[in-house]
Amino acid sequence: MALTNKTIAFLVGPEGIEQAELVQPWKAVTDAGGTPQLVSKEEGEVQAFNHLTPADTFPVDVTLASASADQFDALVLPGGVANGDQVRTFPEAVSLVKDFAAAGKPIAVICHGGWVLIEAGVVGGRTLTSWPSLQTDYRNAGATWVDQEVVVDDGPFTLVSSRKPDDLDAFDRELVKAFE
Template identity: 85%
Template sequence: MTLENKTVAFLVGPEGIEQAELVEPWKAVSEAGGTPRLVSKDSGTVQAFNHLTPADEFPVDVTLDDASADQFDALVLPGGVANGDQVRTFPAAVSFVKAIADAGKPIAVICHGGWVLIEADLVRDRTLTSWPSLQTDYRNAGATWQDQETVVDEGAFTLVSSRKPDDLPAFNRELVRAFE
């Protein structure tokens, strides 16, 4: 599998990103020959966490003000409760995610990263998974929620979803396949 000549956006908030859910998919994209780019609201760095403990900081490559769907071939939405909750409150993030989906580009989401998909009204009539506490949110937004390691829903855009850090090997395999 190769992602040569593919640029993948990783959209995150300023803090609260679950570090493994950023680092491991980033590594999978890089190892497959793709170019991962960190997109966030502001320039500078973002703060990742290992659950509730602060972990590493990561430099932002592109701010939401400068990001557009035509710059990217795919999108990853890492989890983390605070991260997912923040991202959905940024109108520019919601617009960016909607533009990626409207362009038919694949999106991979894990854990709490999907709140922005709900905010953008992109889960209606789709099947996916997430951290279990989001299942009611997804169902209320018109999605079918399943408790599975990874769900791939082919539709107007491919949607790869996963529940938690333990699912990262399957998530990474499926996102690389979908982004190819």
């Protein structure tokens, strides 16, 4: 299968993850033969949401304190307003994203997940998409923001981006291709 022997990090905060943006890409990675691992600040479980309504919880596989880009082949940054806002405030998360980018490893991001990319300073000169409310943040960070279902930017590291849950089929297809 396309992602056999590949381990993919899914970086999330403790709560506020948009459930569809975690579950559907996770399934795409698994279906392609990859091994997804949930990375978060603390051990235990994280709380996903269906927009503003609490949904399921998911067990953390690796804490940020013990995570290294060397352990993984690629990175997924799920959305959710609270999730994206929390993750960018964790210095270990920002460092991990910088390490993925510096190593040239692919990163896939959807919705509000990209705030940590901006915080890490890795979007300058890149073209991407997101939930529309982030477009000014991306532009201020030196990126070109476009309103498209999915964007693949093959710069120093491949960056796959999408706007929202409605874009997940295209997002999943492109992230699997990028992670091969």
